[in-house]
Amino acid sequence: MQPVSSASNVTVVARSPGLRSGEVEVVVTLPTYKRPEQVLATLQSVIGQRTSRRFAVVVMENDAEWHAGADAVAPLFENGTAPGLLIIAHDRGNCCAYNAGWATALAEFPNLRFIQVIDDDEVATPDWLETMCRSAGSLGADIVGAPQVPLFHEPGHEHWADHPVFAPPYRETGVVPALYSSGNLLIARRVLDAMPRPFLDLSFNFTGGGDSDFLSRAAMRGFTLGWCAQAPVMETVPARRLKPDWIRSRSLREGVLSTWVEKRKRGGSPAARLRVAGKSLALLAASPVRGTIRFARTGSLSNGLYPFYVALGRLLAEFGYANEQYRQAEKN
Known part of the structure; x- marks a missing residue:
């Protein structure tokens, strides 16, 4: 990969040709680390969204040394199949990857209204993006979460879906008091414009929880949180997570x-x-x-x-x- 441009902690390694940044309404941010096959499946599910909204994708590779995920998806950006940017987030850690993606989206797409978040072990359903955006409007919500439906590595483990570490916090669509995960999330531009940077606190970089802390702080600032039960993503659960x-x-x-x-x-x-x-x-x-x-x-x-x-x-x-x-x- 040859870098297109770089900043102190972010390198843009691929930009889809003919990208009309000013027309983009929604940016999907997708962090990845050592999951080349899975991030490719995730990206393909995002590319195939059924919507008339102009959207782009920012993939954040967080393995600057080996960058297997970036190598896997780079051709899709270079040939224009995937609209958007592929970046290397050089600072290691969960929060650093998210912060790099969100900051890049705000800098590159001046007229975006929403950022949507999906992880590299998840696959979006075809109407995911459109359903999340519509829910933000119908609920009057600034941030919308949605289910991460577990897909277990081996058959016969479906009963684990009801365990609290896998089960969604809510079952019904509506305004909610709290959200806890960025794994399937929509954030209105106005939230990120109002929140201090870095968006996710780096003290949570390797523990997780930076997303929960960010969402808690956003709620304290008066932003409305919602839940959309109709916009799930499918999350792969490897066998080791059932030990x-x-x-x-x-x-x-x-x-x-x-x-x-x-x-x-x-x-x-x-x-x-x-x-x-x-x-x-x-x-x-x-x-x-x-x-x-x-x-x-x-x-x-x-x-x-x-x-x-x-x-x-x-x-x-x-x-x-x-x-x-x-x-x-x-x-x-």
């Missing part, structure tokens, strides 16, 4: 991130810190009852243990515990 140690680690991580985000939301006063710790202790005390109810309903021990691990993760966060699952993202 007990991965489920336990992810559950603990969700507890840790919950504490971090809540502390930011409440502020740093001693009273606020005590309230957060008190809530964590209360959740830990309630976890046996909540877990028993979950186990009785699902018959799954892993599901039943989830409230305990989340509460334990919240408390561990008080002592500096951080699970950097994205330090080796290809093994996550």
